[in-house]
Amino acid sequence: MEQKVDALILRTADYGENDKIVTLFSLQKGKISASLKGVKKAGAKLKFAAQPFCFAEYVLTGKGERNTVISAALTDGFYPLREDIGKFYAAACVLGVCDTLLFDGIVNEELFLRTVNTLKEMCVSDEADALVSFMISALGLSGYGLALEHCGGCGKELSGRMFFDLRDGCFYCSDCAKGSGASESTLHELRKGAGMSYDESLAKSGKMRAIRLLSAYFTEKTETRVKAFAEYIPLLSQETRSDENSKDTV
Numbered sequence: 001m002e003q004k005v006d007a008l009i010l011r012t013a014d015y016g017e018n019d020k021i022v023t024l025f026s027l028q029k030g031k032i033s034a035s036l037k038g039v040k041k042a043g044a045k046l047k048f049a050a051q052p053f054c055f056a057e058y059v060l061t062g063k064g065e066r067n068t069v070i071s072a073a074l075t076d077g078f079y080p081l082r083e084d085i086g087k088f089y090a091a092a093c094v095l096g097v098c099d100t101l102l103f104d105g106i107v108n109e110e111l112f113l114r115t116v117n118t119l120k121e122m123c124v125s126d127e128a129d130a131l132v133s134f135m136i137s138a139l140g141l142s143g144y145g146l147a148l149e150h151c152g153g154c155g156k157e158l159s160g161r162m163f164f165d166l167r168d169g170c171f172y173c174s175d176c177a178k179g180s181g182a183s184e185s186t187l188h189e190l191r192k193g194a195g196m197s198y199d200e201s202l203a204k205s206g207k208m209r210a211i212r213l214l215s216a217y218f219t220e221k222t223e224t225r226v227k228a229f230a231e232y233i234p235l236l237s238q239e240t241r242s243d244e245n246s247k248d249t250v
Contacts, residue, residue: 003059006028006075010024019035019036020036020039022035033104035067035068049074051077052092089235090127091122096227097134100224114134118130128207132190133194135211139221142221146169152176153178154173158184159184161174165178
């Protein structure tokens with residue numbers, strides 16, 4: 001029986017000499033796997049359907065969990081993500097997070113739409129801000145929301161020296177001092193990503209630290225490391241140092 005799904009490629013794996021197995025995040029069926037036969041051959045019509053970040057309407061056939069892609073119509077290839085190494089790995093982080101959080105066959109429309117919109121946003125704007133916002137949203141949808149308003153211990157306003165505890169997802173003031181040291185810039189970048197009030201001058205310098213914190217918190221909660229973060233964070237660090245150096249020379 002044939003079925004159509006609107007889906008994003010999460011990952012692919014080679015299978016045999018010319019085939020691939022793709023893991024799809026679909027709007028209608030959640031996370032599903034399917035084979036793409038002959039797709040590694042030169043000139044294969046469905047080669048695009050196995051490319052990174054491909055968003056397409058896939059037509060599947062098969063029984064049970066054994067699916068085969070028989071055709072696909074491209075919705076968006078998110079090509080700018082493939083042309084910039086920083087955007088590429090930031091987008092790979094998004095897909096890695098989805099792959100970890102999703103269970104086979106469980107529909108999550110809100111996360112799907114959030115993922116598609118994040119990839120679109122990354123194509124035309126700062127991918128680090130988009131990744132922070134996505135991570136906060138994805139963690140919240142999965143029951144791992146962050147507390148960014150007040151100190152998790154005494155409830156007072158957060159400023160100056162502060163701490164973040166990976167186990168409970170809370171910031172603490174210097175008096176309560178639970179967890180590891182964190183900066184104001186990290187907190188304000190996270191607040192920006194969460195749609196809360198923030199200080200732009202602080203948030204701008206906190207992107208790398210915020211993403212590092214979110215990656216560590218995600219690993220703490222899911223017991224899974226998304227490999228793309230290990231590639232993206234050093235790239236963002238280099239970009240941050242480059243920006244700082246250029247300012248020093250002005």
